[in-house]
Amino acid sequence: QKEVEQDPGPLSVPEGAIVSLNCTYSNSAFQYFMWYRQYSRKGPELLMYTYSSGNKEDGRFTAQVDKSSKYISLFIRDSQPSDSATYLCAMSASGGTALIFGKGTTLSVSS
Amino acid sequence: GAGVSQTPSNKVTEKGKYVELRCDPISGHTALYWYRQSLGQGPEFLIYFQGTGAADDSGLPNDRFFAVRPEGSVSTLKIQRTERGDSAVYLCASSLKLNTGELFFGEGSRLTVL
Numbered sequence: 001q002k003e004v005e006q007d008p009g010p011l012s013v014p015e016g017a018i019v020s021l022n023c024t025y026s027n028s029a030f031q032y033f034m035w036y037r038q039y040s041r042k043g044p045e046l047l048m049y050t051y052s053s054g055n056k057e058d059g060r061f062t063a064q065v066d067k068s069s070k071y072i073s074l075f076i077r078d079s080q081p082s083d084s085a086t087y088l089c090a091m092s093a094s095g096g097t098a099l100i101f102g103k104g105t106t107l108s109v110s111s
Numbered sequence: 112g113a114g115v116s117q118t119p120s121n122k123v124t125e126k127g128k129y130v131e132l133r134c135d136p137i138s139g140h141t142a143l144y145w146y147r148q149s150l151g152q153g154p155e156f157l158i159y160f161q162g163t164g165a166a167d168d169s170g171l172p173n174d175r176f177f178a179v180r181p182e183g184s185v186s187t188l189k190i191q192r193t194e195r196g197d198s199a200v201y202l203c204a205s206s207l208k209l210n211t212g213e214l215f216f217g218e219g220s221r222l223t224v225l
Contacts, residue, residue, distance in 0.1 A: 008151065034213075043115070043202055043216030044154065088153050098144070098167055099214060101153035 003027050006089055006102030015111045019076040023089035023102045026070065030091040030100075033065050035074045038086045038104065047087075048074060079109045113137070115217035117203050123223045124193055132188040132220045136205030142166075143186050144214060145178055146202040154202055160186060193224045 006023045013019055021035075031052055036044035048063040050056045050072075056063045062075040072091070076083055089102040116135040124130055136143050142161055146154035156170040160180045168178070175193075180186040190197055200221050204214035 004153075006153070041218075043204075043218045044214075045216065046213055049213055090153075098156040098159060098170065100156065101146075103151070103153045 004089065004091060004100050004102045006105055008103050008105060010106040010108060012108045012110065013079055015079060015081060015109055017079050017109070019079050019083070019107060019109075021074045021076075021087050021089075021105050021107070023072050023091075024070055025072075025091060027091075027093065027100075028067075028070070029093035031094050032092045032099075033063070033072050034090040034099070035061075035063055036088040036090055036101075038088060040085075044088055079107075081109050081111045084108050115203055115205055115215055117201075117217035117220050119220055120218065121221045121223075123225065125225050126193060126195060128193050128224075130190045130193055130222065132190075132201050132203075132222070134186045134188070134203030134217060136184065136186070136203070137207075137215055140205035140207050140215070141183070142206045143180060144204040144206070145186070145188050146204065148200045148202055148219070150199075157188070190222075193222075195224050198222055198224045 004025045033050045035048040037047045038044040050063050053065050053067045060077045064073040086104040086106045088104045090099050092099045118133045144159040145157040148154045158168040158178050163183045175191045177189045200219040202219045204216040206214050
């Protein structure tokens, strides 16, 4: 079993839809949880950052972490064509360990 | 510049050749990371530096891969005797906050080994 599992999609939705992306993980030591967005032929850019469990909201984006279930989610409200990209979950433990990424989910929002 | 700069953006080489990939991090960022991303996959950790020293090189796949950061700023990833399986996008990232995952990535160096 990989440390981080993420369904690669692709996921296609119409403009204005609510999008739900998620990842599961196996390492209970993970404490930092991130979502990165990657446009084609570009480097990943940090979208959301959460420490430990809970929710975090930033505009149309909400990140949720459930450490008891080892499950994290990213919700996108009122999706826009500009949201079309690959979304990567990433996580790390404390103490100098590397950031581990999921495979990424490719999202396409049609106008 | 304002962001992480990587050169070359594209590199095509022949099997068995030596390759160097360069990364110039954001000024003031002490942590620097190298990742490799194959098509349809997420970035795979290779090595990270805190200052001049390699804090964790556990992701380097074998001894053909080596990275240096002699003055604590620019880093070079070196690949000897390249193989077709080394073809990927090599991503560099830097961060100000150590160990929290808030990484700033460059656009990557796309390596193709023929």
